[in-house]
Amino acid sequence: MDKGLRQFLKEDLKGDFKDDEAILDVVATRITRMGLGVPAIFFLESSKPLSFLGSQVLVFFEPFVKTFFEVKNYERFCLLVEERENIEKLILKIEDCEEKLREEKRQLKQDRREEKAKKRETKKLEKMETTEKQR
Numbered sequence: 001m002d003k004g005l006r007q008f009l010k011e012d013l014k015g016d017f018k019d020d021e022a023i024l025d026v027v028a029t030r031i032t033r034m035g036l037g038v039p040a041i042f043f044l045e046s047s048k049p050l051s052f053l054g055s056q057v058l059v060f061f062e063p064f065v066k067t068f069f070e071v072k073n074y075e076r077f078c079l080l081v082e083e084r085e086n087i088e089k090l091i092l093k094i095e096d097c098e099e100k101l102r103e104e105k106r107q108l109k110q111d112r113r114e115e116k117a118k119k120r121e122t123k124k125l126e127k128m129e130t131t132e133k134q135r
Contacts, residue, residue: 020080021089023073028093037098044091048084055082 031040047054058078065071080086 020076020086023077023080024086024090024093027077028090028097031094032097032101037094037101041091041094044087044094048087051084051087052082055079 031037055078058074058081062074062078065074081090
């Protein structure tokens with residue numbers, strides 16, 4: 001089984017969540033961290049009409065999952081994905097996480113550019129100083 005999935009089932013869904021939104025937040029964050037935001041949105045959008053069937057598949061696999069992992073909130077997640085509005089909420093949360101990730105990457109890129117520009121400017125000043133000292 002995938003290491004990321006193992007960590008997700010063991011750690012991310014292990015905590016006690018006060019509301020269903022928290023479970024959806026954890027799932028959306030994990031999907032985004034794994035770099036699966038776009039495929040997940042595509043899959044969820046296309047399978048929205050089959051959400052009840054999908055939740056029943058999760059219920060079917062529950063004994064297998066619980067054999068290998070301690071998952072407190074698995075049943076709650078299965079109940080959540082039965083309803084289409086929760087699928088839509090999950091999609092929106094994934095989109096928000098994707099946007100935050102894009103913004104973080106953009107900011108990191110901008111910081112790197114500024115750092116490189118400062119280094120270039122410093123080198124240029126040092127070069128000018130050394131040429132002035134030589135004269």
